[in-house]
Amino acid sequence: MQGTLNFNVGVLGHIDSGKTSLTKALSTVASTASFDKNPQSRERGITLDLGFSSFTVDIPEHLRQHGSYDKLQFTLVDCPGHASLIRTIIGGAQIIDLMMLVVDVTKGIQTQTAECLLLGEITCEKMVVVLNKIDLLPEDKRQSAIEKMSKKFQKTLEATRFHDAPIIPVAAKPGGPEAQGKEAEGMVKLIDILKACTYKPQRVETGPFIFAVDHCFSIRGQGTVMTGTVLSGRVVVNDTVEIPSMKMTKKVKAMQMFRQPVEKAIQGDRVGICVTQFDPKLLERGLVSSVGVLPTITAAIISVQKIKYFKGPVATKSKFHITMGHETVMGKVSFFGQKRDGVEDTSGAENNFNLGEEYIYQEELHIGKSVNESKNDNSEVVANKPVRQYALIMLEKPVTCAPHCLVIGSKLDTDIHANVCRLSFHGHLLLPVTDPKYPETLLPNLKVYKIKQKEGLVERIADDYSVIGKSLFKKESNIQLFVGLKVKLSTGEDGVIEGGFGQSGKFKMVCFKVRNKNCLQVVKRKERLLQKKQVRNQMVEKNQ
Numbered sequence: 001m002q003g004t005l006n007f008n009v010g011v012l013g014h015i016d017s018g019k020t021s022l023t024k025a026l027s028t029v030a031s032t033a034s035f036d037k038n039p040q041s042r043e044r045g046i047t048l049d050l051g052f053s054s055f056t057v058d059i060p061e062h063l064r065q066h067g068s069y070d071k072l073q074f075t076l077v078d079c080p081g082h083a084s085l086i087r088t089i090i091g092g093a094q095i096i097d098l099m100m101l102v103v104d105v106t107k108g109i110q111t112q113t114a115e116c117l118l119l120g121e122i123t124c125e126k127m128v129v130v131l132n133k134i135d136l137l138p139e140d141k142r143q144s145a146i147e148k149m150s151k152k153f154q155k156t157l158e159a160t161r162f163h164d165a166p167i168i169p170v171a172a173k174p175g176g177p178e179a180q181g182k183e184a185e186g187m188v189k190l191i192d193i194l195k196a197c198t199y200k201p202q203r204v205e206t207g208p209f210i211f212a213v214d215h216c217f218s219i220r221g222q223g224t225v226m227t228g229t230v231l232s233g234r235v236v237v238n239d240t241v242e243i244p245s246m247k248m249t250k251k252v253k254a255m256q257m258f259r260q261p262v263e264k265a266i267q268g269d270r271v272g273i274c275v276t277q278f279d280p281k282l283l284e285r286g287l288v289s290s291v292g293v294l295p296t297i298t299a300a301i302i303s304v305q306k307i308k309y310f311k312g313p314v315a316t317k318s319k320f321h322i323t324m325g326h327e328t329v330m331g332k333v334s335f336f337g338q339k340r341d342g343v344e345d346t347s348g349a350e351n352n353f354n355l356g357e358e359y360i361y362q363e364e365l366h367i368g369k370s371v372n373e374s375k376n377d378n379s380e381v382v383a384n385k386p387v388r389q390y391a392l393i394m395l396e397k398p399v400t401c402a403p404h405c406l407v408i409g410s411k412l413d414t415d416i417h418a419n420v421c422r423l424s425f426h427g428h429l430l431l432p433v434t435d436p437k438y439p440e441t442l443l444p445n446l447k448v449y450k451i452k453q454k455e456g457l458v459e460r461i462a463d464d465y466s467v468i469g470k471s472l473f474k475k476e477s478n479i480q481l482f483v484g485l486k487v488k489l490s491t492g493e494d495g496v497i498e499g500g501f502g503q504s505g506k507f508k509m510v511c512f513k514v515r516n517k518n519c520l521q522v523v524k525r526k527e528r529l530l531q532k533k534q535v536r537n538q539m540v541e542k543n544q
């Protein structure tokens, strides 16, 4: 049987770049919430909420091989551009397969252009850059101005993973607000490019049904309709679904996809689900699922990466806005990384986190590099493989979220005119904590250690394998407790404490390199130490 593949395209960009105009120019079907239908949006002339609309084309050749589709439906998610609406933008960005980044060609890259580009890097596979309002460029200089802007943008894209993203000039609404009846320019080319950029997105029917609701309204005599995107699994008419935020289950009475009744919806589909009546005001946004699959969390362990454009420190014990799905709450973060045994986790598998392991506490989050590297101590750098860092987040309000959902940390209280990146870190939920009071169930099992450093002195070399040290412990310390602890000599050798030496807090330390029969190193070290001693003696003599 042939069918329609739904492909979600986010339309993002700086305020007034022309996102809604572009969405209108492309769409043939509008949903209940599209094109700034919200009365306040109309009054203020800006998009306040996510708008959904669609257009359908024949399935491109490269997707035909996947078999069961003959049509490709592009669902356009028109996101607001105003900086204060970033929560809505983040929510929208999480459900898209491709981002159309709309840029006002007369203005170039603006603050929210950069923020949206960053969100694209975090959330989606592909990007198409649309240079809009080309009609505003003087006709005789239009071509060269477009080329100049394209080159500039290309340079920006080179620093991202979208270095081969197409850049398309268009005029979504030539002549601006006053012009009537003028046709949009560049749409045919843009649709061709969008088709070429499609890929077979993950659409599986297995696993729990999870649905991100973005609008909710009631239809008299029929029930309440929740519109949204299926994040995972599938839903069929007559299924029972749960609305965790309302602690309620409901039966699916009917479903529609862009006004067409359907019996089933699967991952990636945009659908309206009609259930028995409830007050739609109680669920404007949120998640709906199969019964019992969504945790409502008070804290969590997440994998985490710092966003390199965020200027300030991302420090343990500070508070950030934490966005999961369409919800944003305040949360306090504590960072940890590198396993205590010194083996750095560069596997790339972020869900390698294991509650049984021992981890090292971090004062702050580092930019995708090892903890040691950032301390500048010449440790070996693991090329291109960021060492995994984790965070424990304590949320100020409980949040219902999807397992393994994307988590974005930001400083949304930053002045929106400050021209700085507000997005601070991102990661995925690894371990939800559902204890409503406090994550007591988790904390005793979480083994995070602080590294403490102390300096002592080498008193003398005992033999080819070991040295005697002092000034590290007090006379009364039980050195037995520190046996096996790592010690680093200022001459570069690593070693471990073997035990106490005598009664005065001195200790014996064994060097690894010596153990490895690297005697030359020891000899050299001995020579160096001797030379140093001689130099010191000379100085002492001089001073006398």
Ligand SMILES: Nc1nc2c(ncn2[C@@H]2O[C@H](COP(=O)(O)OP(=O)(O)OP(=O)(O)O)[C@@H](O)[C@H]2O)c(=O)[nH]1
Pocket: 013, 014, 015, 016, 017, 018, 019, 020, 021, 022, 045, 046, 047, 079, 080, 081, 082, 132, 133, 134, 135, 136, 170, 171, 172, 173, 174, 175, 176, 177, 178
């Ligand atoms: N001259 C010209 N004006 C345009 C074009 N596209 C959009 N505009 C105008 O730019 C203004 C903003 O357009 P919108 O489509 O509302 O922009 P937006 O990016 O959706 O706005 P927000 O969602 O509020 O950020 C409107 O006055 C449009 O008429 C274009 O191609 N040419």
